[in-house]
Amino acid sequence: MPLITTDQTDLIIFDCDGVLVDSEPLSNAVMAEHITRLGWAMKGHESIRLFKGKTMAQVHCAIEDRLGKPIDKKWTSAFHLDQEQRMRRDLTVVAGVNDLIARVQAAGLHSCVASQGSHEKMAISLGLTGLWDQFEGRIFSARDVANPKPAPDLFLHAAIQMNVSPTRCIVIEDSPTGIAGALAAKMRVIGYDPDESGVLAQGGIEIVSRMDAITIV
Structure with missing residues (x-):
């Protein structure tokens, strides 16, 4: 059970899709439908396996190559x-997630969002779920930096903007791509794997299948 201690942590960095909002099944079902129409037969679970954690530019390249x-x-x-x-x-x-955010705030920790998605997409997803007000002004997109995840750029950018040392940050991620970027930024990572698929097992990181398994003291 991951333990977050306030004496060693200042900032919690949340990924958006799959960590804050349950958008991965929805988006990838739509993605699979549209890719199939292009001539590459695909199901939603295959789209998740291939594209989860990727930017749209990276997805485009994969489709065009195929x-x-x-x-x-x-x-x-x-x-x-x-x-x-x-x-x-x-x-x-x-x-x-709502309970975890409340516990982060009650502990006096800062929080922000760092996502591969665009600001426009996050405005919709966070707005629809009532999370926008929780993070407004602290939402960072891969489009803000030169290199998206798995490069560390986005996480380091978030830390700089929040005026926190990377060593005092904890990232909550649900994709191997995002985890690789957070580890490259020298940040502690908690992997969120609700299906207990095992795909996040890398670098000895802590993995949870439920948000309430994260303890803050």
């Missing part, structure tokens, strides 16, 4: 539109 042709901008726009509609209909907060 199909040997560029993706039309109309395809990207159609995907984003369908993704937004699915989120507006079905998006929920990850179980236990």
Whole structure:
């Protein structure tokens, strides 16, 4: 059971998709549908396995490499539109997140969001789930830095903006890509794996399947 101590920690950095909001199944179901229409047959769970934790630019490159042709901008726009509609209909907060945020605040710790997603996407997902007000002004996107995860740039940028040393940060992540970036930033990482899939087992990090398994003292 991961233990966060206030004498060793100043900042909790949350990933967004899959950590704060339960968007991965929704987004990847839509992604799989749109990729299938391009000619690459795919299911939602396959999209999660291939693309979880990746930027849209990285996803585009993977699709273009597989199909040997560029993706039309109309395809990207159609995907984003369908993704937004699915989120507006079905998006929920990850179980236990509201309680964890409350406990972080009660302990006097700072918190922020560092996501591969765009600011526009996070404004929708965090807004729909009532989390925007919890993090407004402390939301950082991979588009803010030169290199997305798994580079450490985004996490280091978040620490700088929050005026906290990386050694005093804890990152909560749900993808191997994000975990690699946090470890590269020399930050402590807690992996969130609600399905207990084992895919996050790297670098000896602590892994939880429930947010209430994280203790703050």
